[in-house]
Amino acid sequence: MFVGVGAARVRDLFAQARANTPCIIFIDELDALGRARGISGLSGGHDEKEQTLNQLLSELDGFDPTIGVVLLAATNRPEVLDPALLRAGRFDRQVSVDRPDKNGRVAILNVHLGKIKLAESVDPAQIAALTPGFAGADLANLVNEAAMLATRRHAPSVSLDDFTAAVERVIAGPEKRKRLLNPREREIVAYHEMGHAIVAMALPDTDPIKKVSIIPRGMGALGYTMQMPIEDRYLMTRTELLNRITVLLGGRAAEMAVFGEATTGAADDLVQRARDTAWSRKSGRLPSPPNVHAISICRG
Numbered sequence: 001m002f003v004g005v006g007a008a009r010v011r012d013l014f015a016q017a018r019a020n021t022p023c024i025i026f027i028d029e030l031d032a033l034g035r036a037r038g039i040s041g042l043s044g045g046h047d048e049k050e051q052t053l054n055q056l057l058s059e060l061d062g063f064d065p066t067i068g069v070v071l072l073a074a075t076n077r078p079e080v081l082d083p084a085l086l087r088a089g090r091f092d093r094q095v096s097v098d099r100p101d102k103n104g105r106v107a108i109l110n111v112h113l114g115k116i117k118l119a120e121s122v123d124p125a126q127i128a129a130l131t132p133g134f135a136g137a138d139l140a141n142l143v144n145e146a147a148m149l150a151t152r153r154h155a156p157s158v159s160l161d162d163f164t165a166a167v168e169r170v171i172a173g174p175e176k177r178k179r180l181l182n183p184r185e186r187e188i189v190a191y192h193e194m195g196h197a198i199v200a201m202a203l204p205d206t207d208p209i210k211k212v213s214i215i216p217r218g219m220g221a222l223g224y225t226m227q228m229p230i231e232d233r234y235l236m237t238r239t240e241l242l243n244r245i246t247v248l249l250g251g252r253a254a255e256m257a258v259f260g261e262a263t264t265g266a267a268d269d270l271v272q273r274a275r276d277t278a279w280s281r282k283s284g285r286l287p288s289p290p291n292v293h294a295i296s297i298c299r300g
């Protein structure tokens with residue numbers, strides 16, 4: 001909050017904290033003010049930010065650990081923080097909060113489910129099983145979406161079906177039932193999606209197919225094929241990556257086999273997904289965490 005307001009606010013914050021011990025100072029999005037100095041170059045307000053950071057550093061140095069002020073900060077981008085912030089005596093202990101595993105998702109869901117009326121038959125573990133790869137914010141969003149779906153059908157409580165539908169909404173965007181596809185295009189999309197599904201089912205070491213749809217959704221997806229991992233996993237083998245690329249190519253292959261030519265419907269499969277997966281294999285880098293054994297989806 002105090003970026004741009006300056007060093008005086010930082011001084012004031014620490015003065016207030018010392019006057020109100022015991023207390024906790026929590027700085028959210030620490031990277032907004034703690035970004036490494038001297039990199040941003042042309043950006044306006046650069047000096048102002050630098051002054052604010054310098055003030056924070058000097059407050060940290062004058063910090064007496066015995067007075068009962070605990071200092072906490074959070075960031076999604078620890079790699080851009082100024083190294084001076086992380087030296088001994090400053091923010092020198094780090095706790096990394098990863099994407100939650102299944103038990104973690106149950107615990108997070110329990111927090112958010114308290115705000116809605118859940119159908120009695122629904123166990124939070126069932127919802128956690130539907131959401132591999134979801135972070136805390138995704139789960140909060142999911143509960144909200146499920147509650148809205150239940151409200152829309154005038155239900156007294158939120159059912160597991162609402163959550164299943166909400167998972168699809170969160171991952172693939174809202175359904176666009178009103179967008180009319182002509183029969184020829186719908187047929188092409190249907191064959192395309194079946195291509196993904198058949199290849200996925202034919203290959204070992206692929207996640208089971210959860211759903212195939214030719215109802216348009218979100219931005220530009222005319223249909224989609226959704227694969228859902230059966231357990232939380234953190235590594236992918238070379239074979240699994242190759243199989244994933246093969247599944248992505250299955251849609252286009254089906255168009256070629258049935259119609260003799262491909263359409264632009266495979267653009268997202270090829271440009272975004274297959275290329276990125278191949279690139280991560282070549283460079284030895286795994287796809288970024290959301291892609292590793294989270295729900296994977298072939299759009300279009």
Ligand code: ZN
Nearest residue numbers: 251269298300
């Ligand atoms: Zn596709």
